[in-house]
Amino acid sequence: MHKNKLTIAILFGVSSFTLGCNNSTEQNAATTPIVEKAPEQSTLKARFKDHFKIGTAISRDQILGVLPDDLNVAKAQFNTFTPENSMKWERIHPQPDVYDFEAPDALVEYAQENNQELVGHTLVWHSQTPDWVFEDEQGEPLTREALLKRMQDHIFTVAGRYRDRIFAWDVVNEALNEDGTLRESKWSTIIGDDFIEYAFTYAKQAAPNAKLYYNDYNLYKPEKRAGALALIKNLQSKGIQIDGIGMQAHYSLDNPELSLMEDSIVAYAATGIDVMITELDISVLPFPESEEQGADISLDIALQERFNPYPDGLPSEVNKQLGKRYKEVFAILKKHGDKISRVTFWGVSDARTWRNDWPMQGRTDYPLLIDRELKLKSFVNDL
Numbered sequence: 237m238h239k240n241k242l243t244i245a246i247l248f249g250v251s252s253f254t255l256g257c258n259n260s261t262e263q264n265a266a267t268t269p270i271v272e273k274a275p276e277q278s279t280l281k282a283r284f285k286d287h288f289k290i291g292t293a294i295s296r297d298q299i300l301g302v303l304p305d306d307l308n309v310a311k312a313q314f315n316t317f318t319p320e321n322s323m324k325w326e327r328i329h330p331q332p333d334v335y336d337f338e339a340p341d342a343l344v345e346y347a348q349e350n351n352q353e354l355v356g357h358t359l360v361w362h363s364q365t366p367d368w369v370f371e372d373e374q375g376e377p378l379t380r381e382a383l384l385k386r387m388q389d390h391i392f393t394v395a396g397r398y399r400d401r402i403f404a405w406d407v408v409n410e411a412l413n414e415d416g417t418l419r420e421s422k423w424s425t426i427i428g429d430d431f432i433e434y435a436f437t438y439a440k441q442a443a444p445n446a447k448l449y450y451n452d453y454n455l456y457k458p459e460k461r462a463g464a465l466a467l468i469k470n471l472q473s474k475g476i477q478i479d480g481i482g483m484q485a486h487y488s489l490d491n492p493e494l495s496l497m498e499d500s501i502v503a504y505a506a507t508g509i510d511v512m513i514t515e516l517d518i519s520v521l522p523f524p525e526s527e528e529q530g531a532d533i534s535l536d537i538a539l540q541e542r543f544n545p546y547p548d549g550l551p552s553e554v555n556k557q558l559g560k561r562y563k564e565v566f567a568i569l570k571k572h573g574d575k576i577s578r579v580t581f582w583g584v585s586d587a588r589t590w591r592n593d594w595p596m597q598g599r600t601d602y603p604l605l606i607d608r609e610l611k612l613k614s615f616v617n618d619l
């Protein structure tokens with residue numbers, strides 16, 4: 237049981253604390269104890285401290301001081317950070333001889349000074365990786381050996397730079413198709429399916445003390461789960477270190493069926509590695525039926541008003557549904573707290589979440605636990 241749940245203040249007969257009890261029987265029962273949540277439960281990291289670490293993605297603007305209020309809230313509420321974009325290949329290594337460490341260095345320093353465990357995101361991904369990575373100076377595709385060398389140089393430079401200062405790395409991101417087969421990408425076609433083995437091997441060499449993770453979306457799906465399990469077991473059978481799997485968890489009010497999420501948590505944990513929820517958010521907006529939910533960022537549908545129903549505020553009925561959904565998700569996560577080491581939200585507040593712009597740009601979504609005024613939503617008390 238959550239120890240914090242026991243930390244309660246019991247107040248007797250103080251009428252101001254009966255606010256919200258509209259039932260007259262309750263109001264008249266002067267001797268009924270009114271239970272108030274203790275202050276130490278008021279941050280997310282304190283609320284879940286007996287279950288798992290609680291994290292957020294941090295943007296370049298947040299870390300470089302453009303959004304100081306966001307950063308202060310993030311520092312107060314969370315105990316682990318993931319860079320939302322600034323360590324992706326196209327950002328940290330935009331050209332062959334150009335690395336941009338400004339935001340990553342600032343993040344690493346801030347995390348160290350403020351006791352935030354840092355998860356690097358991400359070393360090898362089919363997306364957000366410039367074309368030059370896969371080509372020679374003439375623009376011709378690299379050979380397997382040349383691309384492996386390029387991957388190794390990148391991992392050694394980036395993961396090596398923060399060797400003992402980054403707790404863990406999302407080594408490979410989104411290498412699977414929805415049916416569990418390996419995604420066709422420039423990594424897989426030029427190197428071969430074993431590019432994943434090389435990525436983990438290089439990461440281990442570059443940062444021997446870091447935890448090494450595989451990260452993907454829709455990992456609740458049974459077919460994709462089978463693919464992820466095969467990927468984990470393949471690495472394990474070859475003696476290649478993999479410490480954890482990140483289930484991104486970009487969900488909505490009605491997707492996915494949560495029993496599938498639970499089955500996946502149990503199945504991944506059975507391989508002996510950590511399970512993490514790495515990019516949690518729950519969209520309240522309608523999703524175009526013709527499209528696959530998940531996080532395929534190549535999806536970009538023209539904005540239509542009917543898909544943006546709450547531009548001026550979330551009706552309390554929908555907020556209630558969101559609270560209920562979060563409660564169901566967290567009930568499962570807490571039940572499996574022995575298997576789950578971290579739950580990270582993909583963004584600090586509703587004001588700046590990628591969900592406002594995916595799969596359509598310019599919508600107003602409410603997917604996180606912190607609202608646009610940087611306040612915790614009231615339903616957090618029920619999680």
Ligand code: 9MR
Pocket residue numbers: 320321324364409453484515531533590
């Ligand atoms: O939130 C990120 C958004 O700002 C970027 O434009 C996008 C492309 O780099 O990536 C988003 O983060 C993705 C993450 O890195 C991997 N899983 C899916 C996330 C949402 O698209």
